[in-house]
Amino acid sequence: MTNKKNQDLMDKLVSLCKRKGFIFQSSEIYGGINSCWDYGPLGVELKNNIKQNWWKSMTQFRDDIEGLDASILMHPSVWITSGHVESFADPMVDCKSCKMRFRADEISGKKCPNCGGELTEARQFNLMFKTHMGPVEDEASVVYLRPETAQGIYVNFLNVLAPSRQKLPFGIAQIGKAFRNEISPGNFIFRSREFEQMEMQFFIHPNEDEKWIEYWKEERMKWYLSLGIKKENLRFHQHDKKELAFYAKTAYDIEYNFPFDWKEIEGVHNRTDYDLSRHTQATGKDLSYFNDQTKERFIPYIIETSAGVDRTMLVCLVDAYYEEWVLNEERTVLRLDPKIAPIKAGIYPLVKRDNMPEVAKKIEDKLRPHFKVFYDEGGAIGRRYRRQDEAGTPFGITVDSQTLQDETVTLRERDSMEQVRVKIDDLVTILNKKIWGV
Ligand code: GAP
Numbered sequence: 001m002t003n004k005k006n007q008d009l010m011d012k013l014v015s016l017c018k019r020k021g022f023i024f025q026s027s028e029i030y031g032g033i034n035s036c037w038d039y040g041p042l043g044v045e046l047k048n049n050i051k052q053n054w055w056k057s058m059t060q061f062r063d064d065i066e067g068l069d070a071s072i073l074m075h076p077s078v079w080i081t082s083g084h085v086e087s088f089a090d091p092m093v094d095c096k097s098c099k100m101r102f103r104a105d106e107i108s109g110k111k112c113p114n115c116g117g118e119l120t121e122a123r124q125f126n127l128m129f130k131t132h133m134g135p136v137e138d139e140a141s142v143v144y145l146r147p148e149t150a151q152g153i154y155v156n157f158l159n160v161l162a163p164s165r166q167k168l169p170f171g172i173a174q175i176g177k178a179f180r181n182e183i184s185p186g187n188f189i190f191r192s193r194e195f196e197q198m199e200m201q202f203f204i205h206p207n208e209d210e211k212w213i214e215y216w217k218e219e220r221m222k223w224y225l226s227l228g229i230k231k232e233n234l235r236f237h238q239h240d241k242k243e244l245a246f247y248a249k250t251a252y253d254i255e256y257n258f259p260f261d262w263k264e265i266e267g268v269h270n271r272t273d274y275d276l277s278r279h280t281q282a283t284g285k286d287l288s289y290f291n292d293q294t295k296e297r298f299i300p301y302i303i304e305t306s307a308g309v310d311r312t313m314l315v316c317l318v319d320a321y322y323e324e325w326v327l328n329e330e331r332t333v334l335r336l337d338p339k340i341a342p343i344k345a346g347i348y349p350l351v352k353r354d355n356m357p358e359v360a361k362k363i364e365d366k367l368r369p370h371f372k373v374f375y376d377e378g379g380a381i382g383r384r385y386r387r388q389d390e391a392g393t394p395f396g397i398t399v400d401s402q403t404l405q406d407e408t409v410t411l412r413e414r415d416s417m418e419q420v421r422v423k424i425d426d427l428v429t430i431l432n433k434k435i436w437g438v
Contacts, residue, residue, distance in 0.1 A: 006259035013321055014188055016332065020391050022046065022317070023189060035185030035192045037310070042391055045342030045372060047196075050227070050312050051175050053339060054198045057223055058173040065171040065200060066164045070152025072177060073143050078151050079128065081282040082275065087246040088147060089124040092183050096120060103183045127180040129193075145179035150304060152176075153201045154275045157287055168289055168300060169212065171202040175309070187260050189310040196309035203289070203300040206273065209249070212303045213270050217252055220266055220305050224254065227312075228337030229319050233257040237264070247274045256315045265315055266307040273299040316340060320392060326417070334392030335415050338435040344371040345395040345431060346388040352377050360399040363409065363424060370428050371435070389414055395431065 017023040021040035025032040039047055059067045079085050091104035097117030104122035107113050129145040132138075146152065153160075153172045160172050175198045185191045204212050217236065224234055239251040249272050253264040276287040276299050290297045320334045338344065347364050349356035357377055364375045374393065376384050385396055396412035402421075403409050410419045411430065422430055432438060 042342040049340040068174045089126045091122040092125040093119040149176045169204040173200040198307045202303045206301045265311045269304040271302040333389040336392035338394040343393045350400040
């Protein structure tokens with residue numbers, strides 16, 4: 001449960017995200033729109049770095065997963081077949097006095113948590129956004145904004161299988177927007193109505209589901225650890241019968257210890273042959289797989305790993321946020337892993353004279369093809385360091401009078417604040433080693 005200290009931490013983080021250009025409320029100058037967020041200059045870098053890291057770990061570093069980018073709007077029958085039209089709903093109650101709406105499964109007691117008023121009976125509220133395709137707004141033109149990216153993968157199973165010449169077990173990965181008309185969005189970017197998912201569907205022989213769900217649980221946990229997330233803030237939660245989604249046989253959440261509670265950041269699901277069987281029945285297209293060695297034909301089972309980009313980003317920000325006292329001054333620092341930090345290095349002339357800005361600019365030109373860097377000559381050097389500490393920039397490069405004599409600079413580390421002298425010519429190699437380990 002959220003206590004005052006944790007609420008303060010969230011408030012400070014939201015304020016930092018606005019101030020530094022990570023995240024803004026959507027349409028802010030119009031008063032904002034609930035549960036939609038815009039990612040600013042630093043936010044979009046962080047988000048892209050997270051997505052690229054996931055994408056590479058899934059598709060580049062292994063040979064058994066292919067990529068896909070399916071469209072958001074799909075044939076409306078997909079969502080009937082998948083079960084979303086009928087079952088993708090949350091129980092909703094309204095307060096008869098203050099008119100606020102709540103998810104019935106998220107409140108305790110029978111009274112309104114806002115005003116104590118009487119609540120209506122719970123009714124099912126479908127979370128899919130509907131819109132119309134084409135100029136006529138009638139029932140025949142209804143289409144849905146996808147509530148998960150997964151269905152785009154299932155309907156393309158054969159399209160991907162043939163050209164990639166993959167054999168089971170193999171996977172298809174996709175990153176893309178998803179939309180849910182959540183009854184109670186909130187906790188900043190944790191639950192919004194428009195968000196991004198990073199989903200991977202792994203097609204396997206039905207007898208091997210236990211083995212592969214264990215494998216993917218461990219792989220996915222390792223990925224969060226590789227982003228520098230603290231182990232003690234991560235855990236698994238197995239769904240009991242009541243929690244299981246309508247398509248899942250077994251499901252595990254990877255949860256993070258947010259300031260507002262332990263909450264899901266990713267689901268690892270055994271979806272069995274549910275989706276491919278349903279699409280086969282609905283379309284008459286045979287989505288089975290033939291193993292030409294064993295001569296066996298079967299509908300593959302699917303182990304799904306389904307992560308939220310926005311939630312991962314919130315995890316990275318919360319986990320990295322520190323306030324500490326340094327020489328009688330408080331500093332706020334985002335200890336983001338260098339791999340995902342939006343800006344890799346700040347470049348600073350110590351003073352704005354003696355040719356230092358020119359030399360610093362040359363260093364900027366040298367580094368820019370390799371890394372996202374930031375040049376700053378404004379204000380005292382300490383203040384410039386602090387500004388980049390708050391932005392999560394892991395390294396600072398300072399040009400001083402010694403630079404002009406021996407072509408060395410100081411390299412400052414954000415976390416330890418230690419400074420070492422290094423040659424300008426070695427900067428690319430040193431930074432590559434520190435950021436990527438190579
Ligand atoms: N295809 C399976 C699926 O969509 P899910 O558990 O409903 O499973 C997977 O969602 C992930 O998507 C969640 O763990 C979360 O990270 C993200 N997610 C779901 N709803 C979200 C929302 N309203 N806002 C932000 N992220 C959300």
